[in-house]
Amino acid sequence: MANKGKRLRAAYEGVDPTSALDLAEAVKAIKARATAKFDETVEVAMNLGVDPRHADQMVRGVVSLPHGTGKTVRVAVFAKGDKAEEAKAAGADVVGAEDLMQEVQAGTINFDRCIATPDMMGVVGRLGKILGPRGLMPNPKLGTVTPNVTEAITAAKAGQVQFRVEKAGIVHGGVGRVSFSDEQLAENIHAFVDAIIKAKPSGAKGTYVKKISLSSTMGPGLRVNIASVATPV
Known part of the structure; x- marks a missing residue:
């Protein structure tokens, strides 16, 4: 823990938390301060002027990053027949129906994204309490x-x-x-922020984007000037 403390203290040197x-x-x-022995993930965090306890202030969606995430994503698909064969041909890592449901119920969840054909939602619906909290429940809006x-x-x-x-x-x-180029990261960040702005809910009042921060897995969080990423809402 002592080494970790020294590394973090060094990473925070020269960082003014009050400036953007x-x-x-x-x-x-962020890249200069990412000194871990693995390829750290770069993450964006946005403080929004919403209260998600109200349905008309929920912000949810998907965005395709122009340069990907750098992460290998394991995909599970609930499908039968021709659609199951199509899923396998498309590169799905796990494909099944009732058998896959039973695996998930038994605690085996070896995937990062879950997709289902509409006819399988009767089966997938039984897994709501398991997949929902993990953010894995299939959703037509996504x-x-x-x-x-x-x-x-x-x-x-x-x-x-x-x-x-x-x-x-x-x-x-x-x-x-952090191994991405500066340009790749900047373009991905722009795409992410723009998607959040476009997803502004009807119930959001006042300032929508209040703060944007950037960090790496083991590094400090740095405030980002909102105007340099996207037009404030």
């Missing part, structure tokens, strides 16, 4: 309940990120790795 950096400066600073399984699998593996605002009005997501 332009996006290009923040990306460079494109994960669909007859177009090939398209959904391709999008998931290509860097599609799901987002959902938390109780405190914060939404966050991984937007790449």
Whole structure:
């Protein structure tokens, strides 16, 4: 723990938590402070002026990052017959129906994204209490309940990120790795922020985007000048 403390203290040197950096400066600073022995994930966190306890202030959706996330995504598909074969051909890691439901009920969840054809929702619906809290429940609004399984699998593996605002009005997501170029990270961050802005709910009042921060897995959080990422709402 002592070494970790020293590394974090060193990472925070020169960081002013009260000031906001332009996006290009923040990306460079995050990469310079990412000193872990693995390829750290870069994450964006946004404080929004919403109260998700109200249905008309919920912020939820998906965004396809232009350069992907740098993460290998394991995809499970609930499907039968021809759609199951299509899912396998499209690169799904796990494909099944009632058998897959039983595996999940038994505690085996070896996937990061779950897709289902509409006819399988009767089966998947029984897993709501298991998949829901993990953010894995298929949802037609997110494109994960669909007859177009090939398209959904391709999008998931290509860097599609799901987002959902938390109780405190914060939404966050991984937007790449520190090994990405500055330009790749900046473009991914722009895409993520723009998606959140476009998802502004009808019930949001006042300032919508209050704060944007950037961090790496083991590094400090840096405030980003909102105007350098997107036009404030």
